[in-house]
Amino acid sequence: MSYAYLFKYIIIGDTGVGKSCLLLQFTDKRFQPVHDLTIGVEFGARMITIDNKPIKLQIWDTAGQESFRSITRSYYRGAAGALLVYDITRRETFNHLASWLEDARQHANANMTIMLIGNKSDLAHRRAVSTEEGEQFAKEHGLIFMEASAKTAQNVEEAFIKTAGTIYKKIQDGVFDVSNESYGIKVGYGGIPGPSGGRDGPSAAGGACCS
């Protein structure tokens, strides 16, 4: 229950790219081949450890359908991290990335960490987007990039943890004012060693306590 930090994530991307399956694989370690369409927004959570500190991830999985865009947009600003997902076997989901990114840039806070994920890497024989293209796009827009498979679980852990690592690093570098919870980051009651721990010492958490 106790954690050093709590990070809020959102998962965005076209409908059917496997957002809910990635979340399920991450939180429950299982794969569900047929998943109901997400209505609005669903919620999941898991603890991870970074730099020996317990970190709680709260993840909001959004509906990809256009009709829910106005609802899902409300979640951008309060998130510390976003997983932007496309499907490597469907070119159009890759082509739409720019518009998703634009949406995110417009509504999210500027420091939000965005991880680009090419999902369904297990379906290499039906690949429509090459790894290089994904890398190229990520590089151009300053995103972290990974190809993953919610089915085989390949890179799923890594994607969520690497995003958390990046956020954690930003905190250490003093990028965030962690006392302001609207950035999607919360300092926990437990887990931070030293006298400066706890919610009363946000300035100390801004970088002084890292090893």
Next chain:
Amino acid sequence: MKMDLMSGYKGVVGLVFGNENSSNEDRYVERLLDRINNGKLPDDRRNAITELQAVVSENKAFQLAFGAMGLPIILGVLKEERHDVEMVRGALETLVSALTPINHSKGSSNEVQPDLMNTDLLSREEESIPLLLSLLEEDDFYVRYYTLQILTALLSNSRQRYKLNSFHGSLIPEVVISSCLERTLADFFFRLQETILTIPRGITRLMDMLMDREVIRNEALLLLTHLTREAEEIQKIVVFEGAYEKIFSIIREEGNSDGGVVVQDCLELLNNLIRTNASNQVLLRETIGLDSLILILKLRGSSYSFTQQKTINLLSALETIKLLLKGGSESDPGKDANKKTNKAALVQKKVLDSLLILGVESQWVPVPVRCEALRCIGDLIAGDSKNLDLLASKVLGEEPQVEPALNSILRIILRSSSMQEFIAADYVFKNFCEQNTDGQAMLASTLIPQPYSMNHSFLEEDVNMSFGSMLLHGLTLGENDGDLETCSRAASVLSHILKDNLQCKERVLRIEIEAPMQSLGAPEPLMHRMVKYLAIASSMKSKDGKSNASGNSYVQAIILKLLVTWLADCPNAVNCFLDARPHLTYLLELVSNLSETVCIRGFAAVVLGECVIYNKSTDNGKDAFAIVDIISQKIGLSSYFLKFDEMHKSFVFANVESSLTHRSFSRSSAASMADIQDVDENDLSEKKNMDHPNLSSILDSYFVNFVKRLEANIREQIVEVYSRPKTKVAVVPEEIEQKKGESEVEYIKRLKAFIEKQHTEIQDLAIRNGTLAEDLAKTGNSLQSEQRVSGGMDRVQIETLRRDFQEASKRLEMLKKEKAKIESEAIMYQNLAAKTEGDLRSLSDAYNSLEQSNLHLENEVKALRGEGHSTFPDVEAIKAEAREEALKESEGELNDLLVCLGQEQSKVDKLSARLLELGEDVDKLLEGIGDDAGAAEDFEDEEDAE
């Protein structure tokens, strides 16, 4: 459409306020608006808007006039003149005034409510909501404040739509407008919710207001509370935006339950967020935990003073607990799992201790809070064995004055002066005993009767009194002072202990109570005592007349509930009940006593039925047969069954499902303890012979369903009893035969005895049959719904009828098949006949024509003959002449023919020779000639025969 409405409103203005006045006001508002719209001097425009705001805030007529004309202009100001803070402020304040009710309380229901009209008009402006939300980002405090007020007013006004129903009754001709208005306002609330969702960061902006200055923060709380009603997506976003942290930090700042109305607002928002939203409940657990919530329930410092606000705050927090214990909306499949986790988390945070303090221990807590806390305890333990054990092991008080929590709760049941509190505490025991045989056994084990003298020497405050003694004491308290109220409350607890638990039922059956005075006889079973109280309750009622009717019917209902529960599945209990003959008589009387409520009669009928279905007795006059006979003789089967139907239609049964209502506390300070007062004193004067309103809390759905199941059993069993004879006349063929070594005399004697037995049985049956027939005759033609019942009364007959029917239908089937066969044959023959007929007709036609021509010829012949006779002399001459001529002619011709023939013959000869030469058989070739004609004649003969 819009134009129509506008003019419609103007018409309304005219009608309601009279033409002369309204036109003045209209003109005045119009002038002000014109100055605002077209004025050149900034100061003049500002003055105009200030003036406009002032008149609109004071007078309904100006409110109406402004609504009809001013909105576009004011919205124009808000859009175009953002830089002029003063104008924007003025415009917003005018809108606030236009949406605020003026003197609603005294307004007659037929009057137009301008604030609601203006709400409707403003909501029709597509751009209004985005415009208002954008104003929340302005720096000016008043701009943000007024904007929030406008949004809140829009939301709360649009929820008042039902008040507009009265609009229909008014004299206003444009009824179209009113129905329009109603619909749009009904939709508007949800439309506004949706609109805010579609505006990027719309909710986010509202959430930011919670961090603003106090005045704005409080206004934003109200707005968010409105917005989150029944809107799952908004609820989720609000939580995502950190609502929990903000809510609880405000509550902490305000001093938890000691805080003011803001704490109440916070808790109401919190309850909206989790009411039907399991996902948000999970987040509450996971994000900030439940400590802060339980902290609100803790009483600190001056815990003996409870202001009204504190009471409401505590009730709101208990509502939060209750919602968590429900686990989400009914339809959510994950509800049960979530409920379980919530329970575990709450128990881990020691919520039970806090609840026990509020519900049981503290003397100063107001009754409504105690009740709510007790209900929460009930919910907490329901169906959770760990929590059941936890409650059973709780001990309250300080050494040495400690006692088990359950004993304290029982004391509340027996002693509380509030009916509501009794019901709430009873709910704890109901849930404690459900599916908890061990718990029931534990409580039952303490039921040890004390000697009578000791019974009354107990100090009521004695914490050392065991649960059982306290309960028995309560059960028999009515002995002296006629306090049947306490007795019935104890009976309710006892019925929980006995429910579905045969061992406990048997155990309690053995309990005997000493007679009040030793001289009055032997101790009697507890059950008999309960029946006695039941009888006292009804007799007291008939003595008192109507005044006390509902009170005692409720006592009766609870004791009957105890009996129904006790007798179920327990032949020994039935036996014990029937041990005293008057019991049955009394029960029969109760069933048919029309001054009792339908519920009482119904329950009494159920108890009677249990005496049939759970009757294992073989005694004459006490067995199932005897009971059924008595029922049918004294009550009549159909009217007996009718009691069940009436019971189902009764108030208690009909209401059992809909007892869950969500109440929200009124916010205004005058809002009265009425909200939180006991509802003991319900006005019943109008409804005579009505069941007690609290009955539905005691007769929970579990019991109602139980009674329904029992009823079906009873119906079946009674029919069963009627459809087979008693075992005593089972006919065994061997018995009729003479046994070996049996003398004639003995045989005859035996047969005689046998016949006598049968005779009595036949007489029994005849009597029964007679009663049934009478019953049928009485009710058969009056009620169709009884057809089923009376039809079922004689299953034997139905059985034979059914068999007959089956046979008949089988035969019918066969006949049908045969018929079909015959029919097809008939058709075949018909066709054949038709054909033959046709043939015949053509033949007869041919024959007719032949005959005709024959006749014709004959006539001709006759005529010729006649002619011949009349010209006789000439004829001979002519004849001779003709003959000569003919002879001559024919001779010539004959010669010609002969010549021809000869020629032909020679030709034939020549050809035959030639054919012979060619190898052709001439004779064969010529054979067929002449046969053809004969064959045709044969065929015609055959057809004739047919």
